[in-house]
Amino acid sequence: xxxxxxxxxxxxxxxxxxxxxxxxxxxxxxxxxxxxxxxxxxxxxxxxxxxxxxxxxxxxxxxxxxxxxxxxxxxxxxxxxxxxxxxxxxxxxxxxxxxxxxxxxxxxxxxxxxxxxxxxxxxxxxxxxxxxxxxxxxxxxxxxxxxxxxxxxxxxxxxxxxxxxxxxxxxxxxxxxxxxxxxxxxxxxxxxxxxxxxxxxxxxxxxxxxxxxxxxxxxxxxxxxxxxxxxxxxxxxxxxxxxxxxxxxxxxxxxxxxxxxxxxxxxxxxxxxxxxxxxxxxxxxxxxxxxxxxxxxxxxxxxxxxxxxxxxxxxxxxxxxxxxxxxxxxxxxxxxxxxxxxxxxxxxxxxxxxxxxxxxxxxxxxxxxxxxxxxxxxxxxxxxxxxxxxxxxxxxxxxxxxxxxxxxxxxxxxxxxxxxxxxxxxxxxxxxxxxxxxxxxxxxxxxxxxxxxxxxxxxxxxxxxxxxxxxxxxxxxxxxxxxxxxxxxxxxxxxxxxxxxxxxxxxxxxxxxxxxxxxxxxxxxxxxxxxxxxxxxxxxxxxxxxxxxxxxxxxxxxxxxxxxxxxxxxxxxxxxxxxxxxxxxxxxxxxxxxxxxxxxxxxxxxxxxxxxxxxxxxxxxxxxxxxxxxxxxxxxxxxxxxxxxxxxxxxxxxxxxxxxxxxxxxxxxxxxxxxx
Amino acid sequence: xxxxxxxxxxxxxxxxxxxxxxxxxxxxxxxxxxxxxxxxxxxxxxxxxxxxxxxxxxxxxxxxxxxxxxxxxxxxxxxxxxxxxxxxxxxxxxxxxxxxxxxxxxxxxxxxxxxxxxxxxxxxxxxxxxxxxxxxxxxxxxxxxxxxxxxxxxxxxxxxxxxxxxxxxxxxxxxxxxxxxxxxxxxxxxxxxxxxxxxxxxxxxxxxxxxxxxxxxxxxxxxxxxxxxxxxxxxxxxxxxxxxxxxxxxxxxxxxxxxxxxxxxxxxxxxxxxxxxxxxxxxxxxxxxxxxxxx
Numbered sequence: 004x005x006x007x008x009x010x011x012x013x014x015x016x017x018x019x020x021x022x023x024x025x026x027x028x029x030x031x032x033x034x035x036x037x038x039x040x041x042x043x044x045x046x047x048x049x050x051x052x053x054x055x056x057x058x059x060x061x062x063x064x065x066x067x068x069x070x071x072x073x074x075x076x077x078x079x080x081x082x083x084x085x086x087x088x089x090x091x092x093x094x095x096x097x098x099x100x101x102x103x104x105x106x107x108x109x110x111x112x113x114x115x116x117x118x119x120x121x122x123x124x125x126x127x128x129x130x131x132x133x134x135x136x137x138x139x140x141x142x143x144x145x146x147x148x149x150x151x152x153x154x155x156x157x158x159x160x161x162x163x164x165x166x167x168x169x170x171x172x173x174x175x176x177x178x179x180x181x182x183x184x185x186x187x188x189x190x191x192x193x194x195x196x197x198x199x200x201x202x203x204x205x206x207x208x209x210x211x212x213x214x215x216x217x218x219x220x221x222x223x224x225x226x227x228x229x230x231x232x233x234x235x236x237x238x239x240x241x242x243x244x245x246x247x248x249x250x251x252x253x254x255x256x257x258x259x260x261x262x263x264x265x266x267x268x269x270x271x272x273x274x275x276x277x278x279x280x281x282x283x284x285x286x287x288x289x290x291x292x293x294x295x296x297x298x299x300x301x302x303x304x305x306x307x308x309x310x311x312x313x314x315x316x317x318x319x320x321x322x323x324x325x326x327x328x329x330x331x332x333x334x335x336x337x338x339x340x341x342x343x344x345x346x347x348x349x350x351x352x353x354x355x356x357x358x359x360x361x362x363x364x365x366x367x368x369x370x371x372x373x374x375x376x377x378x379x380x381x382x383x384x385x386x387x388x389x390x391x392x393x394x395x396x397x398x399x400x401x402x403x404x405x406x407x408x409x410x411x412x413x414x415x416x417x418x419x420x421x422x423x424x425x426x427x428x429x430x431x432x433x434x435x436x437x438x439x440x441x442x443x444x445x446x447x448x449x450x451x452x453x454x455x456x457x458x459x460x461x462x463x464x465x466x467x468x469x470x471x472x473x474x475x476x477x478x479x480x481x482x483x484x485x486x487x488x489x490x491x492x493x494x495x496x497x498x499x500x501x502x503x504x505x506x507x508x509x510x511x512x513x514x515x516x517x518x519x520x521x522x523x524x525x526x527x528x529x530x531x532x533x534x535x536x537x538x539x540x541x542x543x544x545x546x547x548x549x550x551x552x553x554x555x556x557x558x559x560x561x562x563x564x565x566x567x568x569x570x571x572x573x574x575x576x577x578x579x580x581x582x583x584x585x586x587x588x589x590x591x592x593x594x595x596x597x598x599x600x601x602x603x604x605x606x607x608x609x610x611x612x613x614x615x616x617x618x619x620x621x622x623x624x625x626x627x628x629x630x631x632x633x634x635x636x637x638x639x640x641x642x643x644x645x646x647x648x649x650x651x652x653x654x655x656x657x658x659x660x661x662x663x664x665x666x667x668x669x670x671x672x673x674x675x676x677x678x679x
Numbered sequence: 680x681x682x683x684x685x686x687x688x689x690x691x692x693x694x695x696x697x698x699x700x701x702x703x704x705x706x707x708x709x710x711x712x713x714x715x716x717x718x719x720x721x722x723x724x725x726x727x728x729x730x731x732x733x734x735x736x737x738x739x740x741x742x743x744x745x746x747x748x749x750x751x752x753x754x755x756x757x758x759x760x761x762x763x764x765x766x767x768x769x770x771x772x773x774x775x776x777x778x779x780x781x782x783x784x785x786x787x788x789x790x791x792x793x794x795x796x797x798x799x800x801x802x803x804x805x806x807x808x809x810x811x812x813x814x815x816x817x818x819x820x821x822x823x824x825x826x827x828x829x830x831x832x833x834x835x836x837x838x839x840x841x842x843x844x845x846x847x848x849x850x851x852x853x854x855x856x857x858x859x860x861x862x863x864x865x866x867x868x869x870x871x872x873x874x875x876x877x878x879x880x881x882x883x884x885x886x887x888x889x890x891x892x893x894x895x896x897x898x899x900x901x902x903x904x905x906x907x908x909x910x911x912x913x914x915x916x917x918x919x920x921x922x923x924x925x926x927x928x929x930x931x932x933x934x935x936x937x938x939x940x941x942x943x944x945x946x947x948x949x950x951x952x953x954x955x956x957x958x959x960x961x962x963x964x965x966x967x968x969x970x971x972x973x974x
Contacts, residue, residue, distance in 0.1 A: 462792030585797020
């Protein structure tokens with residue numbers, strides 16, 4: 004009873020948020036009231052999720068007047084997990100929005116529209132994971148796409164924003180077409196649009212239909228999740244939106260696509276052939292390695308984070324793919340380990356990517372630039388933002404004892420056992436290579452975030468913007484601190500999440516969750532069966548970290564308190580300036596050269612031709628990286644343009660000719676209808 | 680209870696590795712000097728250096744922030760923690776403990792705002808990008824046989840089947856990793872920080888006094904951890920039925936031989952260009968894959 008009331012309360016709060024945005028023409032009131040409603044609504048969603056996990060699945064049927072009819076809502080454990088992901092990240096982001104969106108106060112009604120859309124966006128996110136009816140799902144999925152489209156398009160007068168929003172809406176609709184196809188193929192068999200009957204119908208599907216459903220879901224949800232090569236909208240749209248919206252889009256919205264994939268592969272389709280998993284893993288590898296490579300090359304802080312989301316979706320898909328393979332091979336326990344890794348990473352990524360986007364937003368707020376080459380030295384001007392951003396960077400680089408480490412560790416374990424499920428030497432090599440590739444991804448991610456944090460926050464400011472930066476507002480710092488706290492807690496105390504994973508995966512076909520997470524204790528997770536053992540003891544790790552740090556400090560103080568004097572950085576005898584600092588471009592250069600076959604860097608050096616070649620020369624250096632997959636769509640693009648050219652021949656503009664067309668078609672239609 | 684003992688053993692192990700690590704560095708240096716016909720420092724010189732540095736005051740650039748102060752502790756703690764994990768820990772945990780130290784040291788290299796430090800940090804992260812996948816591949820040749828990524832189980836599996844062809848491939852591959860991870864020629868040069876060799880030593884250029892001492896000590900610990908991984912996992916040869924004391928001596932002997940091999944490699948090769956390192960690591964990766972297939 005309480006569970007559904009909390010859900011309704013959450014939805015009601017969001018709707019109130021939408022309405023209250025327009026209630027007063029005062030931007031300030033709209034900001035506090037509507038974002039307050041959004042934060043409370045997210046809190047209600049988290050509470051609802053807690054009640055589901057504690058009290059069990061709840062089925063609701065809401066009767067709407069025609070033509071909508073009966074809409075079913077099913078609050079099961081999978082929905083609850085994603086509800087809590089949305090709620091936790093959404094709550095922090097909504098509080099952050101109160102401080103951050105002040106920047107847009109001058110925009111008047113447009114500002115109010117943004118606040119309203121923000122609430123509508125959250126409403127659609129919550130509904131996407133809770134409705135269990137095909138038609139309703141499509142409606143709320145579209146609501147999510149449209150509200151986020153308008154939010155991306157908010158600064159449409161800025162160069163690139165409109166284009167970004169256009170690419171986003173096109174890609175997301177291509178995705179939706181595939182999602183609808185997947186649903187309809189299932190619903191046709193089931194004869195019903197209710198999710199429950201879809202799951203039952205999937206058992207009777209012929210092989211090819213089942214494969215088609217699998218592929219359509221993968222393409223459809225994959226476009227939303229941003230897997231390569233369907234990612235092209237993501238690095239454009241996420242940076243274009245206001246930072247609190249980017250946090251929500253990158254941290255939460257792309258997770259709804261993972262929810263869709265989980266719904267299809269865990270709930271509807273059941274156990275499939277092993278090549279499903281192999282395909283998912285192949286896409287995952289491309290996404291994670293290329294995503295992080297492009298992230299490492301970026302200087303735009305928000306684009307860097309967006310590409311890093313592509314990488315993290317890849318890591319999530321690695322777990323899912325391994326889970327599909329294990330399930331296909333009848334290794335239920337390992338399947339649970341792999342799916343658990345994927346879901347844990349969903350939660351972790353939602354937390355630290357929202358945190359990092361909020362940090363990037365704080366930097367943007369006080370310096371008005373996203374280009375890290377123009378930043379630097381912010382750690383002294385924005386100490387708290389720097390600290391929280393560093394925590395997020397450490398978590399996303401999977402450093403222990405932060406939460407990213409736990410999910411990365413689980414993924415490593417799942418991939419390590421993959422050779423056991425595969426046949427032959429090639430299967431073994433395939434499985435082991437994946438571990439190496441995940442290691443490569445991890446190392447690149449570490450380099451990427453050393454660069455992102457180091458160049459943005461450390462050393463001396465490189466521009467007047469960075470010099471005059473001020474610490475962000477308290478309403479922006481507090482939610483970042485909250486998420487940092489979660490990063491540490493979920494890193495040191497993973498057991499609650501393991502218990503949730505056990506509940507979620509218990510019902511899934513081909514997944515044996517009870518055995519996998521059977522021996523969780525407050526200090527450890529143990530996966531044990533025959534040869535397979537894996538355990539992780541975070542308290543022991545924490546104790547070890549403390550002890551090791553203690554040894555270091557003791558050594559430092561071995562001979563008493565030292566004297567630390569200040570001396571300027573040595574720069575071969577000249578006065579150091581910010582121009583001597585290592586740049587982001589320089590930092591990533593070795594990787595850029597080593598991977599130049601993939602990255603195809605192009606550089607352009609312009610030398611000012613002064614009459615005297617030894618004095619007063621000006622050099623301008625420009626480097627660009629082309630995303631190889633931006634070429635991927637070129638044939639489709641030209642195809643559409645050619646088709647349009649061809650159509651132009653028919654479209655002459657003469658009314659008589661059009662009447663002729665209509666007559667001819669009518670005659671043809673009549674003829675056909677009499678024949679059949 | 681069993682867990683507690685294994686943790687305590689690990690910690691005891693870490694302290695002994697910490698104590699022995701400078702000695703290994705000293706042995707390598709002395710051997711190298713001997714091979715090059717120089718009169719080098721004594722093998723205890725590394726200890727004298729460390730304790731001298733730990734007594735000294737520091738000079739710190741006003742450009743730096745608390746990251747610069749914090750990094751040496753994290754780097755040391757990462758190496759020490761990795762040493763404690765050697766006997767009872769998990770492979771991935773050990774690797775990520777070292778990664779945490781590297782992450783912060785690379786950040787610190789950017790903190791002082793000089794191009795030298797940044798160059799060192801950039802190259803260190805680049806080398807790590809090449810080393811990490813190969814390190815995982817080669818470790819998995821043992822882990823796959825053990826069916827577990829727990830280091831104790833891996834050492835057991837290695838000891839159970841010490842001599843085979845795949846092992847020789849894996850051992851060569853790991854030796855390459857060992858050279859790269861301990862920052863030695865041909866990948867890096869531990870003795871200088873000139874522009875050409877500016878990797879690890881370039882990264883720590885701005886440090887002085889006690890913090891530099893911590894960093895040196897941690898590097899020595901890290902080197903010994905990798906030597907120990909090498910001797911226990913990839914050359915696990917040991918005559919049967921040794922008493923614990925003799926087994927300990929046997930282990931020390933293997934470490935000594937590895938140190939001599941490192942010195943010999945460093946004397947007989949040239950520092951390679953930074954962009955030749957990918958090929959070098961690629962060779963190690965191929966060997967690791969061969970070892971996996973040959974199993």
